[in-house]
Amino acid sequence: MSRVRMMSDEELETYSDIMAPTKERLGFVPNSQRIMAHKPELVVAYNELGKAVMLQTDKSIPPDLKYMIANASSLAAGCNYCQAHTAGASNLRGVEGDKVAAIFMFETSDLFTEDERAALRFAQAASSVPNMVTEEDFEGLRKHFTEYQIVEIVSVVSMFGFLNRWNDTLATPLEAEPIEFAEQYLADNGWDVGKHVNTEAAE
Amino acid sequence: MTRIEPLTDEEMGDSIELLRPTIERLGFLPNSQRIMARKPELLAGINELYKAIMHRTEESLSPGLLYLVGNASSLAAGCMYCVAHSAGAANHSGEESAKIAAIWDFESSDLFTEAERAALRFAQAASSVPNMVTDKDFDALKEHYSEYQIVELLSIIGLYGFFNRWNDTLSTPLEKGPTAFAEKAIGDQGWTAGKHVAK
Numbered sequence: 551m552s553r554v555r556m557m558s559d560e561e562l563e564t565y566s567d568i569m570a571p572t573k574e575r576l577g578f579v580p581n582s583q584r585i586m587a588h589k590p591e592l593v594v595a596y597n598e599l600g601k602a603v604m605l606q607t608d609k610s611i612p613p614d615l616k617y618m619i620a621n622a623s624s625l626a627a628g629c630n631y632c633q634a635h636t637a638g639a640s641n642l643r644g645v646e647g648d649k650v651a652a653i654f655m656f657e658t659s660d661l662f663t664e665d666e667r668a669a670l671r672f673a674q675a676a677s678s679v680p681n682m683v684t685e686e687d688f689e690g691l692r693k694h695f696t697e698y699q700i701v702e703i704v705s706v707v708s709m710f711g712f713l714n715r716w717n718d719t720l721a722t723p724l725e726a727e728p729i730e731f732a733e734q735y736l737a738d739n740g741w742d743v744g745k746h747v748n749t750e751a752a753e
Numbered sequence: 754m755t756r757i758e759p760l761t762d763e764e765m766g767d768s769i770e771l772l773r774p775t776i777e778r779l780g781f782l783p784n785s786q787r788i789m790a791r792k793p794e795l796l797a798g799i800n801e802l803y804k805a806i807m808h809r810t811e812e813s814l815s816p817g818l819l820y821l822v823g824n825a826s827s828l829a830a831g832c833m834y835c836v837a838h839s840a841g842a843a844n845h846s847g848e849e850s851a852k853i854a855a856i857w858d859f860e861s862s863d864l865f866t867e868a869e870r871a872a873l874r875f876a877q878a879a880s881s882v883p884n885m886v887t888d889k890d891f892d893a894l895k896e897h898y899s900e901y902q903i904v905e906l907l908s909i910i911g912l913y914g915f916f917n918r919w920n921d922t923l924s925t926p927l928e929k930g931p932t933a934f935a936e937k938a939i940g941d942q943g944w945t946a947g948k949h950v951a952k
Contacts, residue, residue, distance in 0.1 A: 595805035602798030681921035711918035718884035
């Protein structure tokens with residue numbers, strides 16, 4: 551059960567423009583944002599930051615890698631809500647279900663390139679407490695990515711620093727679509743909805 | 754050692770204009786933002802989020818409390834760059850340095866109210882990995898804070914979730930001002946700049 555009340559569609563009507571891109575991409579308004587909306591300035595600015603982090607320029611890392619990084623990051627932090635969301639988002643960005651499931655063993659699975667492995671290894675170390683990133687991890691990254699791209703990788707990890715704390719603290723109820731995806735692809739590797747089970751009627 | 758070099762004023766170009774309010778408030782531009790400036794949209798985005806979180810309405814918590822919460826959060830995550838910055842910011846917002854130093858013992862120090870203790874306890878649990886927040890922590894919060902204020906607490910904890918990962922990963926070099934403040938105010942508690950020592 552959500553620890554802070556989620557706002558209904560009716561209450562969110564004022565923000566429909568802000569949330570339209572997310573709603574169109576996912577097919578629903580994430581419950582995390584239904585809670586942020588208690589402070590309107592927060593939900594607006596959060597969406598701006600999200601857009602900036604995911605913004606693709608001609609120097610950017612691919613969007614599917616951004617979501618895989620977010621997924622590895624959420625795994626390291628242990629937020630099952632964020633794991634399900636980022637797994638689903640990776641899939642929407644073109645990562646096959648089998649590869650999404652294989653993120654639990656990216657070091658050995660042959661579905662991943664060396665570039666991807668360096669980024670995912672880095673994401674896990676950067677999302678651990680205490681922080682586990684070493685000079686060696688940076689050297690590993692620099693072999694595959696530009697400085698601009700490393701800044702992008704750190705920005706995705708950090709964005710999920712916000713979201714992992716937000717959703718794991720609130721026990722945000724997971725929506726039907728990401729539950730379905732995660733049960734199909736992640737459950738065999740030990741994922742479960744846990745405290746994020748939705749006991750409230752959908753509005 | 755810096756893992757990504759912070760940009761100089763000159764290298765930042767037009768981005769620096771956006772940061773005038775920050776520079777005015779702190780007297781300098783944090784190196785964390787000089788690194789973010791490598792993707793200008795990111796720098797703009799984080800500043801918008803920061804402004805939104807510190808935006809005050811009549812229901813809002815005091816900035817001093819929000820920074821103390823950011824400080825407890827950074828302590829739990831172990832980011833010494835963020836500990837120094839949030840300590841300095843709490844002081845700027847009117848919190849005495851003796852109280853900032855006492856955050857290490859907020860459960861027993863008589864400088865804290867019960868409401869503050871509930872918020873700081875919550876911040877530590879929410880910033881641990883794995884997350885340690887329980888329904889009991891929420892019950893305690895609800896005795897002292899409105900739903901709106903709980904969202905504010907969470908939003909500053911979330912913001913420091915961003916900053917803790919950003920700065921601890923990058924070993925962002927700590928600037929002179931916060932280094933001097935932290936050495937004086939919390940050096941005795943065991944704070945050191947560690948890997949954030951500037952060249």
